[in-house]
Amino acid sequence: MSIRVSSNQMVYGYQKQLNDANTRQTKLLEQGDGSKLHRPSDNSVDYSKYLRYTVSENENVQYQDNVSTALSWMKTSDAALVNMTSIQTTFKEKTVAAANSTNNASDMAAIAKEMMAEIQELVSLGNTMQGDSYVFGGQKDLTKPFIMSTKEVERGLAKTLEENQAAFFSGDGAVDGSGSMKQMLTLTGDDGNTYYLNTKNGKIYTQEFVEEGYKDKIASESRTQVKDGDEIGTISGFDPAQSGTAKVADYFTNTGQLTTAGEGFSTGITVDGKTVTLKFATIKQQIVTYHGDDKGISMVKKNGTTEPVADTVNVTGPEIFGTDIFDDSASGNKASGSAMLNQMLTVRAQVESSNHKWLSKDGQTVADAAHSTTVNTETKLGARQQLYQSVQTMLDNQNEIITADITKVSSTDVAKLAVQLMQEQTIYNMSLSLGGRILPQSLADYL
The missing domain is CATH 1.20.5 (Single alpha-helices involved in coiled-coils or other helix-helix interfaces)
Structure with missing residues (x-):
């Protein structure tokens, strides 16, 4: 018995086999571009791996871009801070030189002029830009952060405590959150003497006690901190730790400028049986205002949980120039962002007025504090910069691994x-x- 095979069936079978061979050949020719994966059906397992690796590669590229931008931002900031600390070092040297009582009025005027040039340079460095952004302006990076006034104003005069003084008086109502007290407000009496106000509890001390007398208490009574009775009087209700009581903000702006209420302030105390009327001491000087904010700019450097602090690449005015008695946490004012600049302007004003005594003590302490504040900020930024450089190396290594995985799973074996x-x-x-x-x-x- 014979089996008849139709010509149509034979032709169809032949065509199908020929087309299958042609399809196989075409698919192989597709791999000539270097990739063996053009559609999921080519190899579903490898294609799934390829998609995961590609997502990882895209993330890695984005993080590399973030880190590169962050490092560029921080290098610009660091260069400006290095110049700032160098200027502040020179400023300290000039303050020491100005404290020498042998300087005449002409010498002091020349030093004051040099100091003003240095402060202006600090303001200029504070306005450093990266592209079209101000690196020290916080998230207000399109707004010029530091502006110096052209006119002089009446600014409160702070008594900046030396290390030993600060240690002694820090036990007296220190509520600024740091557990220490660094400054007091200077008061002038109608008896011609100077007094100091602890703004954290309203206690008033004589100039002699704050500058020298406290040492006798340490030596004679073997105590390390101030106690009740050392003061000569108290301004009633001056306790920032309690709501509804007086604060620095009631009399001064956050840059230290005396307000109308401050101008009208006076209080009486009894000294040696006599009533003495006290008012806030001020000095006429220019001031610098900060128009940025204290918010960080984050550039995420790796996947996982968000780390706003660790991912912050900028430093702001309050970090560079710290705070003082007029804008610290106990003052009632928000941080000015220019505290140390304004303190340096106070030093410069004292030089111009040839106040050698003030310069020999407070002036040098202020100059040291300004330099120290900026150096600390520079150190923190440097640590973050090193962290980002380490992450950059890690991301480069990860990119090589991811690229190798993609090549292994998708590339053609020629x-x-x-x-x-x-x-x-x-x-x-x-x-x-x-x-x-x-x-x-x-x-x-x-x-």
Whole structure:
């Protein structure tokens, strides 16, 4: 019994096999671009891995861009801070030189002029830009952060405590959050004497006690801190720790400028049986105002949980120039962002007025504090910069690993591809040759 095979069936089978061979060859030719994955059906497992690796690569590239931008921002900031600390070092030296009582009025005027030039340079450095952004302006990076007034104003005069003084008086109502007291407000009496006000509890001390007398208490009574009775009087209700009581903000702006209420302030105390009227001591000087904010700019450097502090790449005015008695946490004012600049302007004003005594004590302490504040900020920024440099190295290594994974899962094996192409081409050519000889004879026999 013979089995008849129709010509249509034979032709269809031949065409299908020929088309399959052609399809295989075409797919192999697609890999000539270097990739063996063009669609999920090529290899579903490898394609799934390829997609995951590609997402990781895109994330890595974004983090690398963030880190690169962050490092550029921090290098610009660091360069400005280095120049600032250098200027402040010179400013300290000039303060020491100005404290020498042998300087005449002409000498002091020359030093004051040099100091003003240095402060103006600090303000200029505070307005350093990266592209079109001010690096020290916080998140208000499009607003010029530091502006010096052209006119002089009446600014309160702070008594900046030396290290030993601060240690002694810090036990007296220190509520500024740091556990220490660094400054007092200077008062002038109608008896011609100077007094100091602890703004944290309203206690008033004589100049002699704050500057020298406290040492006798330490020596004679073997105590390390001030106690009740050392004061000569108290301003009633002056206790920032309690709501509804007087604060520095009631009499001064956050830059230290005396307000109308401050101008009208006076209080009486009894000294040696006599009533003395006290008012706030002031000095006429220019002031610098800060128009940025204290918010950080974050540039995320790796996936995972958000770390706003660790990812912050900028430093702000309050960090560079600290706070003083007029804008610390106990003052009732918000941070000015220019405290140390205004303190340096006070030093400069004292130089101009040839106040050698003030310069020999408070002036040098202020200059030291200004320099120390900026150096601390520079150190913190340097630590963050090193962290980002370490992350940059890590991201570079990760990128190499991810790229290798992508290559392994998606790239064509050229040698293997060449062999497969030759095989498929040979099969295809053989099919064409065989079909050319067999199909016509089969059809003829059938017919």
